Amino acid sequence: MSASDVRIGFIGAGNMAEAMAGALISSGKMQSRQLTLCDIREDRLSYLKTQYNVHTSTSAAETFETASTVVLAVKPQGMRALLEELRNKGLHRSVQRKQIITIAAGLPLSFYEGILYEGLDETSAARLPIMRVMPNTPALVLAGMSGLCGNAHTTPSDMDLAEALLSSMGDVLRVTEAQMDGVTAVSGSGPAYFFYFVEAMVKTAEKMGFQSGEANRLALATLNGAAKLLLDSGEEPADLRRKVTSPGGTTEAAINEMKARNVAEGIQEGMLAAARRSRELSELI
Ligand SMILES: NC(=O)C1=CN([C@@H]2O[C@H](COP(=O)(O)OP(=O)(O)OC[C@H]3O[C@@H](n4cnc5c(N)ncnc54)[C@H](OP(=O)(O)O)[C@@H]3O)[C@@H](O)[C@H]2O)C=CC1
Ligand SMILES: O=C(O)[C@@H]1CCC=N1
Known part of the structure; x- marks a missing residue:
C-alpha cells in the first residue's frame, strides 16, 4: 500500500x-x-x-x-x-x-x-x-x-x-x-518532567525579581541551548556539566544544594513510579 x-x-x-x-x-x-x-x-x-x-x-x-x-x-x-x-x-x-x-x-x-x-x-x-x-x-x-x-x-x-x-x-x-x-516512564511521560523543571526555574526567576516574560526567556533559551549543545557536541552530560561548574563557583553551590536535597533520587523515584503505574494500569482493566 x-x-x-x-x-x-x-x-x-x-x-x-x-x-x-x-x-x-x-x-x-x-x-x-x-x-x-x-x-x-x-x-x-x-x-x-x-x-x-x-x-x-x-x-x-x-x-x-x-x-x-x-x-x-x-x-x-x-x-x-x-x-x-x-x-x-x-x-x-x-x-x-x-x-x-x-x-x-x-x-x-x-x-x-x-x-x-x-x-x-x-x-x-x-x-x-x-x-x-x-x-x-x-x-x-x-x-x-x-x-x-x-x-x-x-x-x-x-x-x-x-x-x-x-x-x-x-x-x-x-x-x-x-x-x-x-x-513510558522515560519518553512517554518524560516531557512532563522537563516542563516541571521549567516551571520551577521560571517561578524561582520570578521570585528573584524578573518579569514573567523575562523569566521565561532566561529559562527557555538556556534549556533549549543546553539541549542543543548536548545533542550537537556528542559530549556526555556529566562532562558538559563539569565545564559549567567552576571550582568554588556559583554552579557548584547550586549542584551541591540539589545533591543535598536528593534531586537525582527524586527523578529516579519518579520515573520508577511511572513504570510501576504503567504495570498497574494493565491490572485495572
Ligand atoms: N498525553 C500524552 O502525553 C500521552 C498519552 N498516551 C496515551 O494516549 C491515550 C490518550 O491520552 P490523551 O490524549 O492524553 O487523553 P485525552 O483525554 O486528551 O484524549 C482521549 C479522548 O478520547 C475521548 N474518548 C473517550 N472514550 C471514547 C470513545 N469510546 N470513542 C471516542 N473518543 C473517546 C475522550 O473524551 P472524554 O474526555 O470525554 O472522555 C478524550 O477526548 C491514553 O491511552 C494515554 O495513555 C501515550 C503517550 C503520551
Ligand atoms: O500520563 C499518562 O498516563 C500518559 C502516558 C504517557 C504520558 N501520558
Missing part, C-alpha cells in the same frame, strides 16, 4: 491524537483528507476540524471501518468499552486487512487480542495485526520519541508502515513489549 492509500482513523481525539495527527500533516507525510479523528466530544471535533481540516466523526465503528490503519487513542480506563463496542458490532471480522495501533499506556497486547480476536480463526486474526506505540507530545513539533512493538500477526511491512508514520514525527525505537513500561 502506498502512502497515499493509507487512511488513518484515530479513535479518541485528545492531546496525543492531536499531536500525532498534526505531525502527520505538518511533516507532509499525510494529507488532511487521509485522516479521520473520532471523539465523543463534539466541541473537540469542531476545534480539530477547524485547526487541521481533517475528517471528524463521533462514531468509533465508522472510523474503524473506513480506516486502513486504526489508532486507538482513548485513555486506558476506556479501552475495554471501546474494544467491546467494536467487537460486538462484528468489526473485528474485518475482510480488509488493517493495522491496529494502540497508544494506551500499560495495556498489554494480550488484552487487545483477548477482545478483538474473540471467536476468530488464525486467518481472520492475522487480518488485524496489533502494535503498541508509546509516543510523546513533542511529536506535534516533529520532535517526538516513540517506542514500537507488535504482536505475532504483525508482519515486517506492518512494522515498517508504523515506523514510517512515527518517524515523520521524530525518532522511533523498536522495543520488546517487556520494555514498554520503561519507554
Whole structure:
C-alpha cells in the first residue's frame, strides 16, 4: 500500500491524537483528507476540524471501518468499552486487512487480542495485526520519541508502515513489549518532567525579581541551548556539566544544594513510579 492509500482513523481525539495527527500533516507525510479523528466530544471535533481540516466523526465503528490503519487513542480506563463496542458490532471480522495501533499506556497486547480476536480463526486474526506505540507530545513539533512493538500477526511491512508514520514525527525505537513500561516512564511521560523543571526555574526567576516574560526567556533559551549543545557536541552530560561548574563557583553551590536535597533520587523515584503505574494500569482493566 502506498502512502497515499493509507487512511488513518484515530479513535479518541485528545492531546496525543492531536499531536500525532498534526505531525502527520505538518511533516507532509499525510494529507488532511487521509485522516479521520473520532471523539465523543463534539466541541473537540469542531476545534480539530477547524485547526487541521481533517475528517471528524463521533462514531468509533465508522472510523474503524473506513480506516486502513486504526489508532486507538482513548485513555486506558476506556479501552475495554471501546474494544467491546467494536467487537460486538462484528468489526473485528474485518475482510480488509488493517493495522491496529494502540497508544494506551500499560495495556498489554494480550488484552487487545483477548477482545478483538474473540471467536476468530488464525486467518481472520492475522487480518488485524496489533502494535503498541508509546509516543510523546513533542511529536506535534516533529520532535517526538516513540517506542514500537507488535504482536505475532504483525508482519515486517506492518512494522515498517508504523515506523514510517512515527518517524515523520521524530525518532522511533523498536522495543520488546517487556520494555514498554520503561519507554513510558522515560519518553512517554518524560516531557512532563522537563516542563516541571521549567516551571520551577521560571517561578524561582520570578521570585528573584524578573518579569514573567523575562523569566521565561532566561529559562527557555538556556534549556533549549543546553539541549542543543548536548545533542550537537556528542559530549556526555556529566562532562558538559563539569565545564559549567567552576571550582568554588556559583554552579557548584547550586549542584551541591540539589545533591543535598536528593534531586537525582527524586527523578529516579519518579520515573520508577511511572513504570510501576504503567504495570498497574494493565491490572485495572
Ligand atoms: N498525553 C500524552 O502525553 C500521552 C498519552 N498516551 C496515551 O494516549 C491515550 C490518550 O491520552 P490523551 O490524549 O492524553 O487523553 P485525552 O483525554 O486528551 O484524549 C482521549 C479522548 O478520547 C475521548 N474518548 C473517550 N472514550 C471514547 C470513545 N469510546 N470513542 C471516542 N473518543 C473517546 C475522550 O473524551 P472524554 O474526555 O470525554 O472522555 C478524550 O477526548 C491514553 O491511552 C494515554 O495513555 C501515550 C503517550 C503520551
Ligand atoms: O500520563 C499518562 O498516563 C500518559 C502516558 C504517557 C504520558 N501520558
